[in-house]
Amino acid sequence: MAAKIRVGLVGVTGYTGMELARILASHPSMELVRATSRSEAGQPLEALYPFLRGTGLGGLIVSEPDPADLAKACELCFLAVPHKAAMETADALIRAGLKVVDLSADFRLRDKAVYEAWYKTGHTREALLSEAVYGLVELYAEEVRRARLVANPGCYPTASILGLAPALSAGLVETGDIVIDAKSGASGAGRKAAVATLFCETHDSFRAYGLPTHRHTPEIEQEVSRLAGSDITVSFNTHILPIDRGILATIYTRLKPGADADTVRAAYEDFCGDKPWVRLFPAGTLPETRWVRGTMYCDLGLVVDPRTGRLIIISAIDNLCRGASGQAVANANLMLGLPVNTGLDLAPMMP
Numbered sequence: 318m319a320a321k322i323r324v325g326l327v328g329v330t331g332y333t334g335m336e337l338a339r340i341l342a343s344h345p346s347m348e349l350v351r352a353t354s355r356s357e358a359g360q361p362l363e364a365l366y367p368f369l370r371g372t373g374l375g376g377l378i379v380s381e382p383d384p385a386d387l388a389k390a391c392e393l394c395f396l397a398v399p400h401k402a403a404m405e406t407a408d409a410l411i412r413a414g415l416k417v418v419d420l421s422a423d424f425r426l427r428d429k430a431v432y433e434a435w436y437k438t439g440h441t442r443e444a445l446l447s448e449a450v451y452g453l454v455e456l457y458a459e460e461v462r463r464a465r466l467v468a469n470p471g472c473y474p475t476a477s478i479l480g481l482a483p484a485l486s487a488g489l490v491e492t493g494d495i496v497i498d499a500k501s502g503a504s505g506a507g508r509k510a511a512v513a514t515l516f517c518e519t520h521d522s523f524r525a526y527g528l529p530t531h532r533h534t535p536e537i538e539q540e541v542s543r544l545a546g547s548d549i550t551v552s553f554n555t556h557i558l559p560i561d562r563g564i565l566a567t568i569y570t571r572l573k574p575g576a577d578a579d580t581v582r583a584a585y586e587d588f589c590g591d592k593p594w595v596r597l598f599p600a601g602t603l604p605e606t607r608w609v610r611g612t613m614y615c616d617l618g619l620v621v622d623p624r625t626g627r628l629i630i631i632s633a634i635d636n637l638c639r640g641a642s643g644q645a646v647a648n649a650n651l652m653l654g655l656p657v658n659t660g661l662d663l664a665p666m667m668p
C-alpha cells in the first residue's frame with residue numbers, strides 16, 4: 318500500500334479545524350501529522366474531540382504553530398485560522414516547498430486594494446495574490462491541480478457563486494439587479510467566544526447582521542463578474558439562523574427578455590450534469606440545510622415567477638464542510654494528484 322501523504326493543520330481548535338480533523342480521520346491517502354493551536358498545545362486530539370477516540374488521530378498531540386516544524390513534517394498544510402493570521406504563515410510554508418490551502422480570506426481577492434478596503438488591514442504578501450488560485454473546484458479544477466497556494470472560497474460565496482453560475486454563464490439574467498438573501502448557522506462566526514453567538518442570543522430568534530458591508534461581498538462580485546464577463550454589483554444580505562451549521566441563500570434575479578422556465582432549467586441541467594456535488598432539485602421541490610449537513614453538496618432549487626419576471630434561486634450548503642473544510646480537502650486532493658472526491662463521499666448527517 319502506498320504511504321499516505323503527510324499533511325498539517327494550523328488552527329485545529331476552530332470549527333473548520335474540527336471539521337478538517339473529522340474528514341482527515343478517514344481519508345485514505347492523507348495522514349494528519351501536525352495539528353496546531355496556541356491555546357491547546359500539548360493535548361492529545363481526543364481530549365479536545367472525543368469523537369476521534371479509536372481513530373488513528375485520537376493520540377496526535379496538538380503542537381504550537383511553528384512554520385519550521387510544519388515544513389519539516391508535511392508536504393501540504395491547511396491554514397484554518399482567521400484572515401491576517403494566515404498570510405505570513407502561508408508565505409513561510411510556500412518558501413519551504415509546501416503546498417498550502419488557506420481557508421481564510423487572505424488570498425481570495427485578486428486586488429490588494431479591495432482586500433485592504435474591506436478587511437481594514439494591510440496585505441503584506443501581495444506577490445502571492447497573483448499566483449493564488451481561487452479554489453472553487455467546479456470552476457477552477459485545472460488551475461488548482463497546478464497550484465502551490467489555493468485560496469479556499471468563503472462559505473457564503475460558495476453557495477452564492479454556484480447558485481448564480483449557470484444563469485450568468487448562459488446570459489439568462491440581468492446583471493444589474495441581483496439580491497442575495499443569505500442565512501447561516503452560528504458556526505459560521507467561528508468558535509471564539511462572542512456575545513453575539515451565545516446560545517441565548519441566537520436560539521429561538523432570527524436576525525440580520527452586517528448589512529450592507531459583509532466582507533464576502535467583494536469575493537462574490539469578483540467571481541460572478543468573471544462568469545458574466547462584466548462588472549457586477551450585488552446586494553448581499555446576511556442573517557444568522559438558530560442552527561449550528563448550514564447556509565441557505567435565496568437569490569433574486571431578473572430574467573432577460575426571452576428567458577423562461579424551460580431555458581433556465583436547461584442551462585442549470587447543462588451546468589450540473591458533470592458536477593456531482595451540485596444537485597439540481599426537480600421543479601416544485603426546494604433545498605433545505607438538513608439535506609446537505611456534513612456533505613460536499615450544493616443543492617439548488619429554481620423558481621421562475623412569471624408575474625414578476627424573476628428567477629429565484631435557492632442554494633443550500635453546509636458551511637463547515639462544503640463551505641470550508643470539505644472544499645479544502647477537495648482542493649488538496651487535486652494539488653496532490655488525487656481524484657477530487659478522495660475521502661469526500663460523505664453521506665448527510667441525519668436527522
Ligand SMILES: NC(=O)c1ccc[n+]([C@@H]2O[C@H](COP(=O)([O-])OP(=O)(O)OC[C@H]3O[C@@H](n4cnc5c(N)ncnc54)[C@H](OP(=O)(O)O)[C@@H]3O)[C@@H](O)[C@H]2O)c1
Binds near residue numbers: 332353355356399422
Ligand atoms: N466557520 C465557517 O463556517 C467558515 C467557513 C469558511 C471559511 N472560514 C474561515 O476559516 C478560518 C477559520 O475559521 P473558524 O471558523 O474555524 O475559526 P475559529 O473557530 O475562530 O478558529 C480559529 C483557529 O485559529 C487559531 N488561531 C487564531 N489566531 C491564530 C494565529 N494568529 N496564529 C495561529 N493560529 C491562530 C485558533 O487557535 P488558537 O487560538 O488556540 O491558536 C483556532 O484554532 C477563518 O479565516 C474563517 O473566516 C470559516
